[in-house]
Amino acid sequence: MADRTLNETPRGSRLHIALFGRRNAGKSSLINALTKQNVAIVSEVPGTTTDPVYKSMEILPLGPVVLIDTAGIDDVGNLGTLRIQKTLGVLAKTDLLLLVIDPQEGVGHYEKEIIVKAHQDKVSIVGVLNKIDLNMQINPQELENELGITVVPASALTGQGIEDLKMAMIRSAPKSWTPPTILGDLISPSDLVVLVVPIDLAAPKGRLILPQVQTIRDILDNDAMTLVVKERELKAALAALKGKPKLVVTDSQAFLKVAADTPPDVLMTSFSILFARYKGELATLVEGVKAIEALSPGDKVLIAEACTHHRVEDDIGTVKIPRWLRQFVGGALDFQWSSGTELPSDL
Template sequence: MSGKAPRGVRLVIALAGRRNAGKSSLINALTGQDTAIVSDTPGTTTDPVAKHYELLPLGPVTFYDTAGLDDEGELGRLRIKATKKVLFRCDVAVVVLGEEGLTDHERGLLETIREMGVPCIVAWNKADLRPEAAPLPEIPGAPVLHVSAADGQGVDRLKERIIAAVPPEYRQERLILGDLINEGDQVICVVPIDLAAPKGRLILPQVQVLREILDCDAMGTVVKEREIEAALSGLRQKPALVVTDSQVVMSVAGDVPDDVPLTTFSTLFARYKGDLDSLVEGASAIDRLQDGDTVLIGEACSHHNVADDIGRVKIPRWMSQYTGRDLNFEVYSGHDFPEDLERFALVVHCGACMLNRTEMLRRITECARRGLPVTNYGVAISKLQGVLDRVLRPFGMEESKF
């Protein structure tokens, strides 16, 4: 069921446009449900509204209904800012035109979307209220079609256009570790009990790795870090892979024989959700940090700060010890990402299990555009603990090449 797919693996499709263009009616028509509140009063949608939907053959997607980009006043400015955050992480944007057609508002929006590199479709809504001969505007790089949320005209065609606009790499199933193991292999997962994880549950990357092990018809063994030696000695054959939580990677590396492939959950997610090469290259900037530099800690989800939080406490402590520098650290959580990236010397991002790959790649690209190195928790921790080459080996990579 689409409702069971993790938020971070869904394609995101955002509907944007001016107030009263019919975005809410159109998202209801697309999903076949009354998800968004519909009213003739401009500005009814004040904050982005998410609707999960199964759009075949793509699978689970999230449609976002956003506030009008011609909203007014200080509150309107905040609503527009929230809309642009949704656009920043969407895979496909649908710009909805109202009865007036293409205006300066939409032209500015289309330019912003083009700069982001987001595939875009233009839907001229309320076709039932216009003469059939009304000519469609020509917009470079964006197909334009007549639709009517009221009577369903063009809605199925719009779905087809959305499916066609999704980049090919997003239509192919991405693997977390399925290309590293074979049917019948043994995989050991080292899972310390994380204080940040809800009681009675594992954190999402661990659950997804375990599920993929089963999908590959391999065998997974889950242990805490103190049980790794006993687990290894109890196997008849060497495991094909050991995957550990980054926080105990140094001790696990000491317990796992050198000829057994070893990596971390977060390193797997660096590849699955982002670009592993870029994130490994970004880790080399740790060696160039200077006194007074500020490091941005990026968290994909907002959570209660625990006493020994990995991003807020452990990584800053380990990095300060490793570099011997007097460093400053700032934390940004959820979908917040600072606009003044130039003032940072390095970004250390979480595994991004709660972001879709598009948003993570855009963050990496934006950092690259500003000349700012970016790495992730697992890669950074492995470097700080002196085992980065070891955890990169299953991917055929070496730290020294970056």
């Protein structure tokens, strides 16, 4: 299990393809048909899918993708409203939306609202007229004209039209989608990159963390070389080299020490900065750093971590960052924390 997790493409680096539609439109069945696995639970009972279900796969030539099964956009009751909110939250991370249409229900305001929201968020969309094995009298071409999107007739039950659906997904995927590089555009073949990896209480036993492994692989993919050291070994490692490295990458906690030991004419950055850029969030985070200068004692600060992990004594999110911010503003701050992919609703 550990080897599989470390070797597969992280979810954040995959094209996100989400299936939206009413309850019992056949979204879960389509996931199973696309993956040729029983990934999602299928039932005739409406509302079987209650939370988003993620399944990673490869669709060539797109490469690694993640399929997202969602709750019905017509769910009812108090819990149904919460499920719809979660479903709509998936739209924010969606690159390609598959709108699954049940021919028994036809097209109504549910489907049209999703199309409007997808267009507003500039999300590519493909309609899927599912259950064509039932011989319902709905013309896919008429649906295309009505909705203004590509509509593919298919049957998750028989497999009819599934390959046509895959081709439509390939054609409709965002043209800008290309697997990003972590630092490939910063280096050239034969360059040397030094990675500084502190081994502290939060470090996993017996292995490197995934971002460090990904960085090593990206360096090798770009025909460059890498040297991995702890922060205490950096000065000796640099002295032992015949020439200077092209780039030094460090963990954020060792930034000051590494900066002091790195020659001023050698490029230097951190894993955090590289991965903020890699995931497309660097500009937003830079604006966040600027906002720190406006903080005053007593202000509220939300520290949001995408990962969920066991807290240790010197945890960066709950101990180090709050300590640095308190020192910067010269007083106490009102800290709040969140973990996982969801942010507090009152932001």
